[in-house]
Amino acid sequence: MDYFGYLCLLSEELGPLKLALVSARFDATTVSEEKMFEYLWNMEEVQRCLKVEATPASKSEEKAKSFRMQGNEYYRKRNLKQALSYYNRSIMFSIFPSISSNSSSSKESRGTASGDSLMISESIVPGEIAADAPTRLEREAQEATRSVETTSKNRTPSTPFQNNVFPNKEGNLRQEKCDQLELPNKDIGHTTTPKRELALAYGNRSAVLFELQQYEYSLLDIERALQYDYPEELKNKLLHRKSKCLSALRSGKHKEKLVTYFPSTENAMEPSATIIGASNALALTYKPEKGRCVVAKRNIRPGEVLLVEDSSVMCLDEAHVATNCSSCLAHCLAPVPCPTCSLVIFCSEPCRSKGLAGSHGKECQALPILLSHVHMLMSYRLLMQTTHAKVKDLVPILREEAKTRSKADLGLNDDSVYDSSDYRTLYHLTTNAEQSCAPYLLSQCVLAVLVTKLLVESRQYFVDDAGVAFTPGNEDLLLSGTTAFHHILTFTCNNHEVVECQMQKTPMDVKTQLIGYGLSPVLSLFNHSCYPSAFYRANEGHVRVAALRSVKAGEEVTLNYFPAFVEMDLIPRRAFLRFKYSFECHCEACDGDWSSMSSSSKFQIKCPECGSRVNLASKSCLRCRLVYGGSDTFNVREIQDKIFQAMAEIPKLSKRSKDNPALDENLERLVSMIELFDKYILPPNQAHVDLQWLLRRYHMYTSRRYVMMDGFR
Structure with missing residues (x-):
């Protein structure tokens, strides 16, 4: 069940009258976050309704086979794009072999202890294969040829792959085209051995990649297919394809890659000593009517880079966990699967090892529930990477800081430095709880209850110094649940969109697409304006802020949260900002009553001294x-x-x-x-x-x- 299902279940259990009475308890002006969470957590109806079962999105040999057969049909029709897509799905749903079933393989035994012990031993990625010495290609091509010859000699007349695999009037021409596919209509390679389905999917995908002239990717899939017990009677064609791939690479044949990445070009920036990741052109200040904000210490030119940092926590949204790598967020068309669940993908074995040892390894079982609400996933991930021990040590101290320290100093460390790597900066981000309505606070608290229960179910959060799971007491549960609630409230008004940039027909024809969300404490310091002086881009979690126009020393540097004045008229623009971020915008565009149609092509000269007309x-x-x-x-x-x-x-x-x-x-x-x-x-x-x-x-x-x-x- 997802978050919205739990919310409906709880509403039905409470009934309209009690639900209204419960909501009335969620008033942040008089009740603390700790009291709100404790009240909800201790309700019998909540414990009865919000029972979670953390089970990963299951693998299915039946679905894997179905996707593979659909891929076969598209392959026969020469629709390689669709064939590749279905083979990818087949690989995602194929049951992954257990470690014990492969213990005899020397290659597989060299994996990591993170659950990726079945990775290809060299951990190679496309680009490294061709970089080897030509002698290696020559040697492997000769070995592959010898293997093909040996297999051909040993083949009996009853071997399923004979000349009439696909009977047709065209004879051998059609046969030659379809010969790349290992599985004809009878699906001769099917077996009840779990890893065979994975091997067959990899083998079939290697055929598509070969025809797309993606020889390096095809070689990787061939190695994976052989690693996972590819059917003996079909190895001949696989080894033959391997020989052809190596020959093509040796001869220098190549085609553009499925996905080609261009690295970012970072402009030079003198770093700040007091705001880590920011330019020394910026300073942090505090204004009672605005809170903390960023101002220019000197004159800033248009285009000047002002901030470069990675998001402290980020995640893909539900629509992109099957299209982008869960570790590096790269878009991938020939991925490798998670060994346990059928939801996520990785771009390579090294990225999979990183993911299993990191965030995905801790959330794999809970992911079907976590993906139903991005704030739940981000809160769970943040608490996991912070660890329970650190939360238990720091949160009581940080709660006291919030009561005793001035608002201007919240988030700064003992050296008066604002550092995103310090958990203090994340904890002291604004929540806008006092401006939030009771039903909203209740719904976010329900999220926190689910997160707390999933943390318990994971048996990876409540662990002792030796990493052994223990049953948390009520004090630990309330502390972690309240902290989850606090972070969920901060995400609402501080998270940022994570995008990917895809080039189209021309270099400047770049399409951006939302793929997830992240949190950057330094980015959160920039206030909103409908006529911003800077803009940000969080490209695959890498945050960069640059000036859009000139900013004089002492002026505030602003970003646009959405919408800008050119995108929406004043009244709906202010209403949206009031609803989303709980503030009344008084930027230059709003106070000047600029509308989306007021950006005229005519111009008026302004006085450089006072800015008037x-x-x-x-x-x-x-x-x-x-x-x-x-x-x-x-x-x-x-x-x-x-x-x-x-x-x-x-x-x-x-x-x-x-x-x-x-x-x-x-x-x-x-x-x-x-x-x-x-x-x-x-x-x-x-x-x-x-x-x-x-x-x-x-x-x-x-x-x-x-x-x-x-x-x-």
């Missing part, structure tokens, strides 16, 4: 009355000419950026144009917005991104 007729500022046009001030006509010239250049700059997005002179020209508008043009202005959009695109291009081979985009 300059009257072009009198050439004087309407606020400070400063007159422009003299020798000691700027020339209004000259500024107008520069703006017209810049506006005419925007389409050309956009085209040049598409043709060569990494060209430094394009970036420098873009930055100088934004600075011109920042100084002399009164916002909102459409050309100014367009220039900032181009700057975003440039930074997107320099982020980690990938491109899929033709036919898979």
Whole structure:
């Protein structure tokens, strides 16, 4: 049962009247988080209804076979994309062999103790195969050829693979095309041995990868198929394919990879000594009406990188656990499965070992429930990586800090440094509990109850110093449950989206897609504006913040949480922010009543001294009355000419950026144009917005991104 099922079950158990009475107890202005959780935890109805059974998403030989047979059908139709997809599903659902069943294999015995003891011994990944010396390829090709010859000699006339596997009028031409597939219509390789189904799926996928000229990936699958007891009567074709793969690699044949990744290009940044991961151009301050916020210590130029750090906790959403690696979050089209569950994938054996030794190994059994609500998964994962011992030592201290320390100092360590690696920063993130309604707090507390029960079920959280599980007492349960509740509340107003960037037909044609969520304490310090001065990108958990326009020393650096003023009109925009983040926005765009249609292509000159509008007729500022046009001030006509010239250049700059997005002179020209508008043009202005959009695109291009081979985009 998922979270919403548990919530409905509890609502039915309590009934409308008691549910209303229970909700009334969840008032954060008068009741602490500890008391709210303790009250709910001690209710008999809650303990009766919220019973969890942490069982992994089961493997199924029947489903694995069904997916493999569907893959066979698509393979016969030459639809390699669909065939690959179904073979991937077959691999995910195939029952993984137990460690004991492979103990005789010397290769398999060299795995790790993390549960991935069945990994290919070399732990190789595509790219490393071809890097070996040519003599290795020559040697393996000769060995594969000898194996094929030996198998052919030993084959009896009754061997299932004969000339008429697929009877057809075309004769041997059709036979040659389908010969790559090991399993004909009779499914001769089927066996009740669990690992055979996995071997057959790997063998069939290797055929698809071979035809896609993905020789390195095909070789890996061939090795995996042989490792998992591939049927003896079918090894001939597998070894023959291995020989052809090695020959192709030796001859230098290659095609673009299924998924090609381009690393991020990090701009130089002088690090801050007081905000770890941030630029020394930033300072942390506190304002009673806003709380903690980030300000510029010096003038900041457009495009300047202000923050680079990894998310403290992140997770894939339910829609992408089967498309992206659970360890590195990379998009993968030829994955390896989790040995236990059928939900997640990994891009390689090394990533699988890392995942099983890390977060996935601790949440595999509970994942079907955890995936039903992202905050539940993030809370569970954060507590697991923090450990119960650390929570027990630190949380009482941090609770006392929250009561006694000033709000300006919360989250800082003893050296007055804000460091995301310090659990203190995570704990002291704002919850907005006092602004939240009772039904919402109750629903989040139900999440915390489920998380606590799953932590108990895991037998990996409540462990002693030797790592031995123990039965937690009521004090331990309440402490961990209240901490889970606290973190769930912080996620609502502090988490950020995690995206992946996929290149399309041109380098600048990059599509972003939401794949999960993360939490970065430093990123949470930036306040919202509907007209932000900076933007962030959390690409596969790697967070980067860069300036969108000029920021003067002392000014606040802001981000847009969504929506920006160009995306939504004032009234619905403020209503959304009030509902989602519990604050009334008073940014420049909201107080100025900017709407989504107010970003005009026309422009108004602003006074560089006070920022007010300059009257072009009198050439004087309407606020400070400063007159422009003299020798000691700027020339209004000259500024107008520069703006017209810049506006005419925007389409050309956009085209040049598409043709060569990494060209430094394009970036420098873009930055100088934004600075011109920042100084002399009164916002909102459409050309100014367009220039900032181009700057975003440039930074997107320099982020980690990938491109899929033709036919898979």
